Amino acid sequence: MPTAPPQPLLHSFAAPRDCLRASQEFVMSDQPESPSSSLPQNFVQLVAGLEFQPLKAAEDEARAKRLYRLRHSAAHLMAEAVLQVFPDAKVATGPAIENGFYYDFDLPRPLTPEDLEDIEKRMKKAAKRANRFEITEIPIADARRRFEATNQTYKVEVIDKIAETQKPATVTLYRQGAFCDLCAGPHVHNTVRLKHFKLLRSSGAYWRGDATRPMLQRIYGTAWENQEDLDAYLNFLEEAKKRNHKRLGEQLDLFHFHQEAPGAAFWTPRGFIVFQSLLTYWRELNVKRGYKEIFNPMLYKKDLYIKSGHYTHYKEDMFIIHQEETEYCLKPMNCPDTFLFYTSKRRSFRELPLRIAEGGILHRNELAGALNGLFRVRQFMQDDAHIFVTPEQVESEIFAVLDIVREVYGLFGLTYGFTLSTRPEKFMGEADVWVQAESDLKAALDKGGLAYAIDEGGGAFYGPKIDIKIDDCLGRKWQCATIQLDFQQPLNFDMKYTASDNTPQRPIVIHRAVFGSIERFIGVLLEHTGGALPTWMSPVQAIIVPISDKVLDYAFLLCKQATDMGIRAEVDDRNEKMGYKIREAEMKKTPFMLVVGEKEAADGTVSLRTYRDGQQPTTPAAEVLATIVQRIQTREFDVTITPLRTFDVEDESAAAEADEY
């Protein structure tokens, strides 16, 4: 049967207006309106050649610099206190970080929570002594000799690295009270400025982040300019804890973990509805955007992964099963088996772009210590797809995928950023092919007017990628969506299509996932919404609360009507008072609560209560049901997001300085 020429799907769904709006936003943030446009002619000269920036940005930057200084100074103060307790401690590095500071130490024994209290008390005392921070500049060789003589071997190593990379003649030492440190500064003038800080926790940290180097003890602390900010930050940490998706998963009865299957979620009936609602949406999108879904096996002989390169480049992360003489692997990615689908028959250029989706269940052998609720699991489902394209189709397909990302994240009101990840150290293929792939991705991003960061060496071993990171309520970033360009696997799998001139050609593969891991995305969404999911995702969309069992018949009738209309509705027919039932429905964050008593039963109404807005006027039942159906069908994001105050004061220069000492 001849294949119908593929529809040029791009024009049917591309949302030029949305693209334009997004690109304008990005452009606007980068290029503020020219100040000369509204100035009198004779003032144009005044501002010629000057760069202006919004006051707020300038103030934020000044504050960020002050906080950086404060926190870095607090780190020195902490080192002073630690040395009081452990005079033989070796100090490593102690930078200011986002929201606080840390310092790494090599100590004779592990720190206890009591130690932290003790150290914090000593810090407060030391701060009150009002010691000045003082600076001296000495030849680098002299500094090295001094630190070597005091057996501060980590500092010696830092100095050696500075000598090698920056080759300065001198370095600076800062001293306050009973502590002196190699440090580029700057610092506050006096320890009396350090008042509003708190030590948060201690943990292990490899020297230089290298697992082959010694494990040091790191103490984290936070420091602020005033008590109000400190309290607000500590409160933020408390609130963030309440929003933790593991806690919400328990409270809302969505999923569990069991030690018999570490790193794999067990979805409850309620939770699986949430999971399925995302999958249903994903499948609708696939149809709308011209994707076909396939369903492949989960277990493969290792030969597949030898061919794809995973066996060489990814074996550490794979679960491998030895069955008699044969070695099998649980699939860690969907790509290799999707490629088997592609090569299962001869392909024509008329089929391209061929968009193949697969929501495969993947297993990755993550390190035990890396597991973290739904955020880092060993088993997960990916809303994966592979697009097989001709070279001419690359840019428009990438652009179309970026448009899907915009649509999907827009649906959840999520903010996100792009990162272009380039060739890693371990890579397959030819370097110039990589250069081509990277420039194609750049072109698509630039064309969309999208701002992006570059992660040098962060690409997959088979190709460069655009990663999209979602911001969560804690200001953390989570990689969900990814778009990867692959020139390599078509070679490994000898993929071909017959071109219009009847010659065999090599397709290019675009890998893409938007949710990334369905599990992780649900985790992010739970924290983002505080567990109050939009109606279309809610396990129970409407709970009917009969006031007494005299109106049970009406309640069940309503429930049937609602169910017939496609609403997930339940009657709470337990022998409890309505206040109790409402409390339970509220705690489960049920979007619609339909309270019915004898009055409502008599005139076919419901007393409406919503999770978002509380008690509403009594309304005809049909009207309420119609509203709910509409919310579900349009997938309205009917949730009020109350973002936690973020304390994110990014300062690139501060971050760069923090790198070293």
Place this chain on the structure above:
RNA sequence: GCCUACGUAGCUCAGUCGGUAGAGCACUUCCUUGGUAAGGAAGAGGUCACCGGUUCAAAUCCGGUCGUAGGCUCCA
């Protein structure tokens, strides 16, 4: 995998100096028939993560294993 902490009822957590285990919620039964976030009573429920050691005696002290949390590292 490494560092630190933790693991007591379905959930959240008490449990002192080593002396055979407790609360609230949830669950079951009964009473109660109610108007927008917890009505009352009774009952049932635990090999104190698991394995070993010390001890007359271990939830408690020691060792190991597994799991969890926060980091380090890695990554969707």
